[in-house]
Amino acid sequence: MQTERASGGGQAARRDLKVIVGAAIIRDGRVLACARSAPPEVAGMWEFPGGKVEPGESEPEALARECVEELAVRVEIGDRVGRDVKMAHGRSVLKVYAARLLGDAEPQPLEHSGLRWLSAAELDSVTWLPADAPIVAALRPILAAG
Numbered sequence: 001m002q003t004e005r006a007s008g009g010g011q012a013a014r015r016d017l018k019v020i021v022g023a024a025i026i027r028d029g030r031v032l033a034c035a036r037s038a039p040p041e042v043a044g045m046w047e048f049p050g051g052k053v054e055p056g057e058s059e060p061e062a063l064a065r066e067c068v069e070e071l072a073v074r075v076e077i078g079d080r081v082g083r084d085v086k087m088a089h090g091r092s093v094l095k096v097y098a099a100r101l102l103g104d105a106e107p108q109p110l111e112h113s114g115l116r117w118l119s120a121a122e123l124d125s126v127t128w129l130p131a132d133a134p135i136v137a138a139l140r141p142i143l144a145a146g
């Protein structure tokens with residue numbers, strides 16, 4: 001670890017890199033967008049459900065856990081959507097995966113202040129967290145294709 005820090009040239013050590021995963025849950029050509037309820041600086045801005053990958057978890061496992069915790073739904077994780085997005089001066093990275101609902105449960109806003117299913121034409125009707133811009137752009141043709 002010492003070596004990694006020393007060779008990092010002042011950059012954050014690799015072990016400090018946090019991976020945030022998000023789920024683009026798609027149903028009938030619409031994606032589920034979630035409004036953050038906290039912290040105040042970003043409350044009311046929209047994101048994909050998800051969160052930090054915990055030690056020992058795979059990215060799909062983390063997403064499945066977050067979808068239960070945040071929305072009370074089970075999901076099947078599919079392909080990546082868009083590229084890795086660096087955040088917090090490179091100390092964290094956002095990775096979004098396509099997902100679909102399993103079972104009949106409707107997502108519940110257990111931690112968000114609102115949920116919306118957005119079509120390709122409606123993607124710009126909400127204010128996304130800034131890091132999500134390239135993901136939303138990559139999602140547009142996927143939704144438009146049905």
Ligand SMILES: Nc1nc2c([nH]c(=O)n2[C@H]2C[C@H](O)[C@@H](COP(=O)(O)OP(=O)(O)OP(=O)(O)O)O2)c(=O)[nH]1
Nearest residue numbers: 020021022047048049050051052087094129131132
């Ligand atoms: N879930 C999610 N987080 C995003 C997105 N875009 C984006 O910049 N973020 C940022 C917001 C937060 O700074 C961070 C995710 O942190 P979080 O607090 O939601 O994660 P978590 O659920 O693991 O949090 P906690 O257990 O520590 O409370 O990533 C997105 O689309 N989805």
